[in-house]
Amino acid sequence: MGRAVPAVTRALDILELFLESAPLSAADITRQLGLPRTTVHELLSTLTDRSYLAPVPGQPTRYVLGLRLFQLGAVVADQLDLAHEARREAEMVAARCDETVQVAILDGTDVVYIAKADSTHSVRLVSAVGRRLPAHCTGLGKVLLSGLSAEALDARYPRDRELPGMTPRSITSPARLRTHLAEIRERGIAYDDCESNEAVHCVAAPVYDHTGAMVAAMSISVPSLRWSNERQREWGALVQEGAAVLSRRLGHRPTPSAARRT
Incomplete structure (x- = not known):
């Protein structure tokens, strides 16, 4: 260097x-x-x-x-297939649920939003491409953190250091975070229950590339007034489907066991 x-x-x-x-x-x-x-x-x-x-x-x-x-940002966007394909699939998912759909990548301990499609409702999540949030406070981030090795997770979140919260529901305990991430790995989906915004719920699923690496996550964000157990199941299935379509566009071919799990 x-x-x-x-x-x-x-x-x-x-x-x-x-x-x-x-x-x-x-x-x-x-x-x-x-x-x-x-x-x-x-x-x-x-x-x-x-x-x-x-x-x-x-x-x-x-x-x-x-x-x-x-101009420089436009060149980067054109070169980044993930951002282009993410925008396309986010719009498709948003058209089916009429809620805000976002795709993000992991950068250290933050998520960075690379694509989004807005809801048409007057009450909706307001966000922006390029925004960063603490990964452990978001559904997108927790999905991405669940794909890290134990060593990589320890490097980002020392076990003896409390995590900053964004709302009273944010996970601040390193031990609780690790337990939560294990559950996400098992079920293949993550929820943000007003952990980054007290008025918004979120459901997120992983996106994989042609090598099988988790490279992004997709989420559907919903104001609490439109959230319910029934909608949670519906939107969970929809975001998993959208994330799987985006993964296929990136060349991912899931194993039979992974396909059955999702």
């Missing part, structure tokens, strides 16, 4: 601030990163000149992400 270039690192730090909030001013960036004001202004000028940032119309001292990042 070569030595990191400080100027490039600082420029990337600036861009990544916009993942959490926008627009931002030079003063905001200086305060959040603790960089010299002159350095921030020089980096902002360079990023703006190259269209990685753009000044807000009528507010020239405030910035938003620029067109160049959109």
Whole structure:
């Protein structure tokens, strides 16, 4: 590995601030990163000149992400078969249940949403592609964590460290998380019972690629007012079917025993 270039690192730090909030001013960036004001202004000028940032119309001292990042993101999306196929299947599943359908991948201890299809209901889950959430608090994340080895899980979640929660129902005990993941591995499906959002339930299933590796998970997210035991079974079967279709599009061929289980 070569030595990191400080100027490039600082420029990337600036861009990544916009993942959490926008627009931002030079003063905001200086305060959040603790960089010299002159350095921030020089980096902002360079990023703006190259269209990685753009000044807000009528507010020239405030910035938003620029067109160049959109262009680069479009290239990545075109190259990533998973994202393309995930969008397609999410839309198919959403058309059948009229609830929000999402597909996510695992990045460390977070899930990152790579595709979604919205419900047409006025009351629905509001989310966005690119959003990150703690994996242990979501149905999608728990499915993905269930596919890890014990060693990989220990590296992410030490057994002596309590986990952060998002709602009173979030799993915060490492021991309880491991027991819960074992149950998910057995049944091949996971539930989020208001663990990441107090008003939303979720059911999720794994997605596999041509090598048999779990590469993503698909979920159906439903406001509590439309959730019931009957719907839980219906949507559980539907999300497993959708995840299996997406897996086949990625070249996965399940073994007979796996096919019977799902």
